[in-house]
Amino acid sequence: MRIATWNVNSVRQRLENLTAWLAERSPDIVCLQETKTVDEAFPRAEIEALGYNVAVHGQKTFNGVAILSKFKFDEVIPRLPGDPADDHARFIEATISTKTGSLRVASIYLPNGNPTGTDKYTYKLKWMDRLFKYAHDRLQLEEPLVMAGDYNVIPTAADVHNPAAWTADALFLPQTREKFRSLTLLGLTDAIRAVSDAPGLYTFWDYQAGAWQKNWGIRIDHLLLSPQATDRLTTAGIDKHVRSWERPSDHVPVYVDLDIEPV
DNA sequence: ATGGCCAATATGATTGGA
Numbered sequence: 001m002r003i004a005t006w007n008v009n010s011v012r013q014r015l016e017n018l019t020a021w022l023a024e025r026s027p028d029i030v031c032l033q034e035t036k037t038v039d040e041a042f043p044r045a046e047i048e049a050l051g052y053n054v055a056v057h058g059q060k061t062f063n064g065v066a067i068l069s070k071f072k073f074d075e076v077i078p079r080l081p082g083d084p085a086d087d088h089a090r091f092i093e094a095t096i097s098t099k100t101g102s103l104r105v106a107s108i109y110l111p112n113g114n115p116t117g118t119d120k121y122t123y124k125l126k127w128m129d130r131l132f133k134y135a136h137d138r139l140q141l142e143e144p145l146v147m148a149g150d151y152n153v154i155p156t157a158a159d160v161h162n163p164a165a166w167t168a169d170a171l172f173l174p175q176t177r178e179k180f181r182s183l184t185l186l187g188l189t190d191a192i193r194a195v196s197d198a199p200g201l202y203t204f205w206d207y208q209a210g211a212w213q214k215n216w217g218i219r220i221d222h223l224l225l226s227p228q229a230t231d232r233l234t235t236a237g238i239d240k241h242v243r244s245w246e247r248p249s250d251h252v253p254v255y256v257d258l259d260i261e262p263v
Numbered sequence: 264a265t266g267g268c269c270a271a272t273a274t275g276a277t278t279g280g281a
Contacts, residue, residue, distance in 0.1 A: 009280085010270055034280085036270070061271055062279065112281060152281075165264055171281065206281065207268035216264075218281080250269080250281080 001098070001262065003029045003105060004255035005148035005221055007204075011035040011066070015043050017245055022050055025239060027255055028070045028262070029096070031107030031148040035064035042066065057092040064089050065107040065149070071096045071262045082130035090127070097263040101143060103229075106134075108149030113170030121170050124152070128179040135186055138226075144260060145226035147188065150251065152220055153180040155190065158199045159219035171220060188224040191236040191256045203238055204251045212243055221254050232259040 004027040008014040011032060022030070030052075035042065039056045047054050051070055057078035058064035067076075073094045080091035093106040110131070113124030131147075138145055154172045157163040166172040184190060192201060202217025211217070225233060235257035242252045 013270065034270095112279085114281065162264080169264085169281080204281070206264070208281095209265045209267055211264075211268095220281080247269095 001029070001103070001258045001260040002027045002255055003031075003146050003148065003223065003258065004253050005031040005033070005107070005150075005223060006253040007033040007109070007150040007221060007249060007251035009034050009036070009249040009251065011064075012037055012041070012043060013247065014249055015046060017242065017248065019046070019050060020245075021239065021242055021253060022052075025253065025255065029105055030068040031105065032066040032068070033064070033107060033109040033150045035066050036062060037064060055092060055094050057089050059087075059089040063109060065092045065109050067092055067094045067105060067107050069094065069096060074102065080127070080130050080134060082133060083126070086127075098144070099261045099263060103260060104138065104141075104143060104145045106145075106147045106149070108147055108151065110149065110151045110153065112152050113176065116168065116170050116173065124170060125175065125179065128176075132179070132182055132186070135183055135188060139187055142228060143226070144229040144232065144258065146229055146256070147224040148222070150220060151180065151222050153177065153222075154218050154220055155180055155222075159201070161200075161202070161216045161218070166218070171218065183224060187227055189227075189230040189233075191223040191225055191233060192219070192238065192254065194230065194233060195236045201238060202240070203254055205243055207250050221251055223254060223256050225256070229258055233257075234259055
């Protein structure tokens with residue numbers, strides 16, 4: 001079972017890259033972020049034609065998440081619990097049936113939080129607290145769980161080309177990193193770091209200032225695995241080459257292979 | 264880490280992104 005995450009920065013602008021990457025990597029389940037469209041305008045038919053079921057939770061202009069799956073969804077739940085007044089489309093989870101029980105996958109678009117010192121950063125921290133509560137509750141189920149998405153968190157200095165330039169940024173502030181670390185301390189495993197300690201593993205390069213050409217990257221797209229998923233982890237990787245394609249997203253896909261069979 | 268970008272919007276300037 002191959003599960004991936006990709007912040008596509010507009011699914012409609014990225015449809016050609018998305019379909020090319022789906023053919024190349026053949027993921028079974030894909031979590032998308034920043035789809036930037038209302039559900040009615042999501043290119044559902046084009047993706048269904050490639051053999052995927054599609055679950056969407058979008059809104060006008062910004063944000064928007066989705067899950068694609070080669071296997072049918074048993075359950076689809078949009079919105080992160082904990083704040084009914086939060087109208088940002090940043091979370092959707094789904095379950096599918098496997099030979100050893102239910103597999104749960106969440107597509108997460110965690111708030112950026114810049115500029116710091118504003119309500120945007122407060123919103124980010126509160127959202128992370130809600131995500132902690134969600135993870136804590138779901139871990140009680142003791143089932144394979146993959147929380148995949150754009151966390152907008154640089155976990156450590158090894159995950160950024162120039163740490164000094166990011167010390168005051170909402171993605172790298174100690175309080176941000178502490179809240180991300182609390183997720184791993186709950187028992188979730190950062191899949192990429194489970195397979196490699198190498199520096200220079202990035203998932204995002206800014207469009208500006210020639211960041212891609214200079215490899216000024218950061219690692220902010222993560223797949224966090226429950227113990228029952230981690231036990232079955234065989235591979236984790238980053239499709240860096242996708243950043244060099246025509247009209248790319250500023251993020252690239254990240255994926256894991258889990259030794260789990262669908263029904 | 265901003266000189267340089269990109270996407271969406273009743274759009275031709277503004278907002279959001281990271």
